[in-house]
Amino acid sequence: MSDYCLRNDSLREEIYVSKVKGLTAFVLPKKGFRKKYAEVFVHYGSNDNSFIPPGETEPVDVPPGIAHFLEHKMFEKPWGDAFSAFAKIGASANAYTTNNYTSYLFWTLENFGEALKLLMQVALDPYFTKESVAKEQGIIGQEIGMYDDDPGARLVREAMEALYFKHPVRFDIAGTKESIRQITDELLYKCHRSFYRPSNMSVFVAGDFAPHEAFEYIAQALPDSLLTRYTRSDTCPAPDGSQSSSPDTPVLDIPQRIRPLEPPEVGEDREVFLPVPTPLIHIAWKDDPPGVIGEDTLRQELAASILLDMLFGRSSAFFTEVYEEGLVDDLHCTYEAWPDYSHASMFGQSASPEEFSERVLREVETVNSDPKRRAGLEEDFLRIKKSNLGRYVTLFxxxxxxGEIQAHLHDMGLNIFSYGDILRNLTMDDVLARLDNLRRERSVRVIVRDRDHKKK
Amino acid sequence: MEHNKETRFETISIGPGISYHYLTDDRWKTLSIDVFCKVPISRETVTSIALVPRLAKRGTVGLPALRDISRQLEEMYGAGMGADATKIGPVQVIRFGIDMPSPDYVDSNLLGSKDGLNLAKAMSFVWELATRPYLVNGAYPEDRFETEREEHRRDILGIINNRARYATVRLVEVVSQGEPSGLPAWGVLEDLDDLNPRGTWVTWAGALASSPISIYAVGKGVRELGEILQRTSLEFPFSRFFSVQGHRTNIAPPPLPETTLYQEDFLPGEQTVLCMALSGGITEGHPDFPALIFYDGILGGFPHSKMFRNVREREQLAYFADTSLNSWRGMVIAVAGIADEDKERAQDVIMEQVEAMKSGDISDEEMDNTRAGLLRRYRSESDSQGALIRRFLTQEIMGGPATEAELVSRIMKVTKDDVVRVAEEVQLKAVYALRAKEGIHRE
Incomplete structure (x- = not known):
């Protein structure tokens, strides 16, 4: 039934993979659990604001926030509201949009097949009207207002705007109240038709299933017309003028994403005024994007995450120092690597954010230039790698x-078990390569503070 | 394990007022142990005890520095430590916990031994966090105490960074009308200044000696851990009272206000948050309590609820518009994030829903969807370690049903008439608005 099975013996986990009506499907059998879970991933996110639709030759620019807007609208159907339809059969549904993906999901204890059919309808059958678009502008306007008031969300948005000049990651996922006003039903249909194609989507299912049973549910949930919806008429000829396939063969091509060329430099530090009792700080470093999809991207992300933990984690000398001085209470570090952009981030609250940020940047410089400190990193590396390997076990x-890791890695030609292998095989050199790239001149600092603060 | 069989903890007593609840279940790759100390809320102790989890994480006798603890956890394959104070009903619940990967799944060829992944060792670690903090001359070290007091102050003040949470906290404060049992788990801001390192330790050691303690453990080997705990006796800083019972603390919630209380604060921003407290004095144990659970579900507990459909979808006033149920207070709290100029309109639309339920405007579909949603919630709890622990711990403190079968059976019996009867009792007790714009749309 499945095309192949991914497995790991020490974890005792298996994921079955198959193409079902053109859609890549993953099944994670989880014996003994009552909950059944399904998630549809569309490789389409807030970064995809400029693209050439399949079958066309001219690029289209769409307003920021449209992927998220589309996600909201997919729950409205000619027959009513899909949330209620899920509720009626005992399932709980949700959806979310990130920079690179849109996801639709539900979990349930009963009526799994019916709920999966509904989930596929939510993702695959668009229905937009002028009125319903106008209505959603009000609701999402409130959602944007909520993020505007949230100092943590503001911190991220301002940092991305400061870090990037051109790349669309600098725009908020939800867009702005102004940008979403430009969204029309025609634009929504265009985006849906361009990106919501089986070849650009996958589905993940987990629960107490036999794999063949789960694939059967997936096959039944998908309309038979799925493969023929996107036929040759949509596609452009190959560059040499030839047709890549015969007229009857379905073509599951994907739109061409256009990303502006992002310079290596970063913008100015920022200060934002919101009524917060303690200033919030975000330091972000722009790193070189791996440029290709695949193992390098993942290795870069894992190595950098471990590095940030080594330098600033709760077991680091640095953390103890700044904590005991009362400079900071909690620190969060993250690293994101995508083929076309990558950056490190650190978040915290500090009564003296300027001083704290200077200490952070100096710490990176000291470690980088002092051979003794650099050599001393090895022990921390092994310990933190061990800690990451343990967390890799419990994520199952x-x-x-x-589901999220498997679906994303699949699009990079990897899988969740190769994630474990790459983690195991990481070396100090991988980490040091990232350390060399944490440069002061490629960092930005954003501070959110009360307007009436007194500078220390 | 048969998955249709109900998942429940086995309980044994391991001392006066100390119970050990364990669940041997191989579905998860995570092992966890949580120690809960249950202290009845009082103004005198709540604030100092709220500092205890913070101070515990700073260092213990065996692992005196922050860094020692963090390194130890990393050596235990990234084990997670938890220490916090929450409130269940009238009880301040102080938790010390650890979760770690089960050694069965950790590849032994890697990075040395798995000896650190040992339940007894994990239990000692948690118990040390709870009972043997690093002290100097019988008190928390002065400098650590000062840092943690300051950080705790910032945490309390920082609640305002989340407007919806802040608005709910303020609403609860308004309806509590100064009653000590209504105080939050983090204590009282202005009491922080009066605390000192020695007094805080003495308060905590006293609470450890006199409060009921529950220990929850999940994963392979937890039964054996129970046997070890029965053989050895847990050590306490002050000798433990022999009269401590695990019984419930019978403290009544703050009396409900007789008339509707109104309160507003102004915090500049984009969004106004409207919060409303609804209650008919029906709490856990009352025969109509299951109908109140339905009331909450139909009004705002789900995306199929009246508030989502009317406040959000029909009137487009809000992105979030929902309710939650506080079973100890018997109170349904409605929250909506709206444009400031829509405040009156939103309040009217919510009250329309409240009135509709009073007049019996509840469809079969609303009843069915709510029942389905509740069933899904109760039945799926057996898949989650955290949800199971919360359910059993809440039952220990609040009474009411503990098993899934009991929870399910009581909501199967609820009819539309029951819900309407509850709706007739419900009154608006308080309205709180955290307003984003100053004085523009007001009288």
């Missing part, structure tokens, strides 16, 4: 985390 307790 979370259906949705496994």
């Amino acid at each position: 307790d979370s259906f949705d985390t496994v």
